[in-house]
Amino acid sequence: MSFKTTIQPSNHTFPVGKDETILEAALEHGYNLPYSCRNGACGVCKGKILQGSVDYGKAQAFVLSEEEKAAGLALFCCAKPLTDLVVESHEVTTEQEITVKTLPCRVEKMVKLADDVMALYLKLPTNERLQFLSGQYIDILQKEGKPRSFSLANAPHDDELLELHVRNIAGGEFTNHVFTKMKERDILRIKGPLGNFFLHEDSPRPIIFVASGTGFAPVKAIIEHALHIGLKREMHFYWGVRKQADFYMLDKVKEWEALGIKFTPVVSDEQWNGRMGFVHQAVLDDFKDLSGYAVYACGAPVVVEAAHREFTTQRGLPNDAFYSDAFTFVPKT
Structure with missing residues (x-):
């Protein structure tokens, strides 16, 4: 069973399963609503229910008050539809609309892709997710030295882990560290998302x-x-x-x-x-x-x-x- 959800003012529509949140379904269908933590703790995904009703889920009281609920507001990362919905929300389409964060992360997995290429899969803290556009990059922040930039190799809908492809470059201090000393569960600090290289979805060009x-x-x-x-x-x-x-x-x-x-x-x-x-x-x-x-x-x-x-x-x-x-x-x- 699913419910039809319409976003205003864009008039985009998509189905939301009865066990899905509005945000989960929107991202699944390629509509990039604002979000950050995805667990009801930050309020970035707050939007308005114009028509229909929702189960508010695990929205934290300090983020979404009873007064806000009465005014029609909901946290889209928590709210699940009880009927067809019309909601009001901004949709993220440019890099300027995304908040750049500095976050700790853990090296969840390391996979050698080629002799000199290592995939790093990074896990953010439980209460954090990184919203980004496909093609953007992050900086690895080091205690000493300049940040090292790496493109995100995963698509925005697949954001549980951040995927980087690191080439071992002669003379590269950080890349050498990745191949010789880094191990799973190591902690890194990152900043991102950054960059204006991303898919321009509104262009008709091949x-x-x-x-x-x-x-x-x-x-x-x-x-x-x-x-x-x-x-x-x-x-x-x-x-x-x-x-x-x-x-x-x-x-x-x-x-x-x-x-x-x-x-x-x-x-x-x-x-x-x-x-x-x-x-x-x-x-x-x-x-x-x-x-x-x-x-x-x-x-x-x-x-x-x-x-x-x-x-x-x-x-x-x-x-x-x-x-x-x-x-x-x-x-x-």
């Missing part, structure tokens, strides 16, 4: 993703979000690495291919039976006109810069249809 190395991480987040919300746009994913062994999570990529995303792997530094050379050149070879496309490029700065320069000057890609995140290496400090 998408070309161009990633080098661990630029795969934000692409993974964006693709998983796009598939989750049922985005119908044509999508191509070009992934460039130095050698074939640098590809990882290819089982995940095969799942995307089965759902209609065209994948083109490109290797630059060794012979193999697939496409070779620079990843942005593979796009140039395949597309003679990019004027109608949107490009999302991430990874090594030289790749991102070459893609931007040559796609706009040689293939007619509009400047405002090129979105990028260049991974700049910060030397030991």
Whole structure:
């Protein structure tokens, strides 16, 4: 059994199961309502019930008073529908609308994805969740030295753990620590979400993703979000690495291919039976006109810069249809 819920003023509608909260169902259907703790303790998700009735759930009295309930307010992370609903809530669509937080987290799991790539899965405190847009990044804050930035590789609807892909870089103090000393249950401090690299859902343009190395991480987040919300746009994913062994999570990529995303792997530094050379050149070879496309490029700065320069000057890609995140290496400090 489910109840139809309509968000005002956007007029978006989605079903909410009788055992689901309004927030859970909204996120599940790709509608990004504001939230933070997701357990009734912060009030960020507070909105108004314009029509219908709800079970208020575990809303904390100090966050939602009886007077506020009488005025029609509810915490959407706790409230469950008893009837069809019309609710009033802002929907988050830009990075400026999300609160940047500094939080402790625990290394829940470490998984080696390739010889020099480690996946870190970070768990926030029980009362915290991080709201973010697919493709954004967080900073790891160190006691000494500059913050280290890593893209979130998980989509917003899958936010129980934060997933990072860390490449072991020669001379990288933090990345070396990850591969030689870090262990599960270690405590880190993070700040985020940060960055303006994320999926622009309102554009009708077909998408070309161009990633080098661990630029795969934000692409993974964006693709998983796009598939989750049922985005119908044509999508191509070009992934460039130095050698074939640098590809990882290819089982995940095969799942995307089965759902209609065209994948083109490109290797630059060794012979193999697939496409070779620079990843942005593979796009140039395949597309003679990019004027109608949107490009999302991430990874090594030289790749991102070459893609931007040559796609706009040689293939007619509009400047405002090129979105990028260049991974700049910060030397030991």
